Amino acid sequence: MKILVAVKRVIDANIKVRVRHDGSGVETANVKMAMNPFCEIAVEEAVRMAEEGIADEVVLVSAGPGPAKETLRTGLAMGADRAIHIVTEETLEPLAVAKLLAAVAAREDPGMILLGKQAIDDDCNQTGQMLAALLGWSQGTFASKITIDGDTITVTREVDDGLETVALTRPAVVTTDLRLNEPRYATLPNIMKAKKKSIDPLTPDELGVDITPRLEVLRVTDPPAREAGIKLDTAAELVDKLVNEAGVL
């Protein structure tokens, strides 16, 4: 089975994000970027499946400007076989990415597409679901466990009230949650091997996808600063505040 893994380049999770002065977005100039942590989990899962002989090829896809190549290279160094870079400078919305991935899926014919459940920059949590809908494939989102048996992909999902297990028929779209695995460190020999693996460029035009944004960002602002808490002396005071001030009881 071939596995297609979508990866996104985002601001490094350890960096403090700053809003641009003009409120048009967050500052990305001279900011350290990295692979979205959920995508890293997706790559790890695919590479493990390749190591176990379940997958015979792991193909990465990323859409974005030139430096997205670095993110792809990171995934190749983790053990993916090759990569596709959809080159565009345009702002990409989840629907556009889903359409691009659907077009790549039509060319590559994978048995499974793995994505992160969401990207830590815009936190949309939409691309995987939209992709499944566009392709008409089954979907297993928020996966904390994936097992494959023939044409059946069993996904344990992390949902609000516990764990839900679903059985999907191949081909399917699966999105990863935090507890699925712990991504490996790229090893030096694999980093050197990744240098020779191919990253094929494609454009949205070549894929016949219209990626024009459908949304208009009006303003990006910092979240309000958290106010200091207060200390209460008795439980009665707490109940009083919860009832009369917070109105939650």
Next chain:
Amino acid sequence: MSFELPEEMQLLKETVRRYVDSEMIPIELKTCDGVTLKPEFRKKFDADSKKLGLWLMDVPEEFGGQGMGVLATVVVTEQIARTTALPSRGGTFTGPSVRAILYELSDDMKERYLYPVIRGEKHGCFGQTEPDAGSDPGSMRTTAVREGDEYVINGVKRFITGAGEADFIQLMVATDREKGSHGGITCFIVDMDTPGVALTTQYETMMGDKPWEIVFEDVRVPAGHRVGAEGEGFTLGQRWLGAGRLRHGARALGVAERCIEMMTSYAKQRVTFGQTLSDRQAIQWMIADSFVELHAARLMVYHAAAKADSGEEFRQEGYMSKYYADEMAFRVADRCMQVHGGIALTTDLPIERFWRQARSYRITEGASEVMKMVIARNILRTYG
């Protein structure tokens, strides 16, 4: 002209950085007894190094290593130096430190010394410094005199790191004191248990390192233990010292980077007289100077490493890197200490350890003045 690390070096840097942040820094205050890595952590770090594929990365492929270049070694050394988890002297993260002179040995000697070192079965130490010859090793007094198939060695070596645990010493001696550094110094491999070799004094240093004094009295060594020809000692030594100086530079970069990380985060939190330290210009200048100097040093070290990898002559760049980066790291560690105030002087933070080590590197393995002397000599030869 590109000033960025090649993509794969960038990846290597990221991988090691992440490892250091998550697996080394959190335990860095408890891994060592003095400057000796505790056995359980030696085991962990060796295993981790293998897992990361870094084991023997700088050992040539023909000897079972990965044959990675100087730049790769610099990149890894820089990241590992961001923590005090490993002792500053002696141990490396990427496997036994194989002194490059061992690659020059005859096949028979390689079997007895090089391969056992690579396998971690034998340890060597390096003996050049003497009570009356430090910066000026050409004036050394330890002599080797040929007698038939043997050499007889007499003299004293001082400040020899790791001599207590070593199976053998890579010993620099005078075979012709008249010629000194101009063809009078010869290198030998001497087993530490050879009759006449005695460890006499162990020095206590402020870093915690405890180098030894070793006395050689009528020590008989087979002629086959001579490395290279008589008088070739310095020429051979230069070959590996060059890359060693860049390792120095790289270590300095890591120390400075970590000190800047600590300095900035502390300055943003610590409030005095109603304002954070980071609001004060006196503190900002310390941070700015440190960052600028680190940047300059990094360009120097990476440039020298790139030159070394492309086979170009890089000795002058090596001296400059050792001098500038080691001085820089001490200034930065000192500022980091100043910004933290009293807490920096405690062993609750790694700063005092960085500071003591950084101070020592302005003296050992080529003191700053001596680096400048050689740099100036090269400049005067080239210009004017």
